[in-house]
Amino acid sequence: MTKQQDWCEKHQEATALLANSDEIHSAAACQAAIEQMAADLCRDFADRYPLVLPIMGGAVVFTGKLLPLLRFPLDFDYIHITRYGDKLKGGAFEWLRQPQNVSGRHVLILDDILDEGLTLHTVREHILAAGAASCRTAVFADKDIGRAKPIAADYVGVRVPNRYVFGFGMDAKGMWRNLEAVYAVSN
Ligand SMILES: O=P(O)(O)OC[C@H]1O[C@H](OP(=O)(O)OP(=O)(O)O)[C@H](O)[C@@H]1O
Ligand code: HPA
Secondary structure, three states, X not given: OOHHHHHHHHHHHHHHHHHOEEEEXXXXXXXXXXXXXXXXXXXXXXXXXXXXXXXXXXXXXXXXXXXXXXXXXXXXXXXXXXXXXXXXXXXXXXXXXXXXXOOOOXXXXXXXXXXXXXXXXHHHHXXXXXOOOEEEEEEEEEEOOOOOOOOOOOEEEXXXXXXXXXXXXXXXXXXXXXXXXXXXXXX
């Protein structure tokens, strides 16, 4: 099969996936959630000069929308770790960029979604072990998985049902991070 056919099939798969999904948080609801989180973070971090660390790549939209609303001084870097890749089920962690220079800092981690909680828990433990003065966590979406998680986020934008969700930075098999609303794959 040629590369062009591959992309053509991928395009069809992406279109069918979106057509078979339900919008669960509109673009306006996502924006309102971001604004509320920004207000809460401005209240809590005004005097802390935090190091803000998004977990790439899912945090890209959340970060891009949130950062300009944070009206306090901060340093910015990023972490890159993945355990889902292009799959709908999590596996082993792959670190692509470790946290740098966190010793003594008040760290704020940003991520798109708290699902089983393994990623955020692992990253937080790593940052505290590296000597951070404190580490708080903000996730755009918290999934109701119906069982205990190893970590609860300090700040949450929206709650999502126990279905695979995508859009607003979250991908489904690598697709549709670019959507400005949140969708859930049909069961
Ligand atoms: O709570 P968990 O079950 O650990 O899942 C949450 C993590 O899964 C996704 O990352 P993924 O590994 O898909 O990489 P990505 O950020 O590139 O999408 C998402 O961005 C979170 O970081
Ligand atoms: O439901 C999800 N959607 C997108 N990325 C994810 N990573 C973990 N769970 C999810």
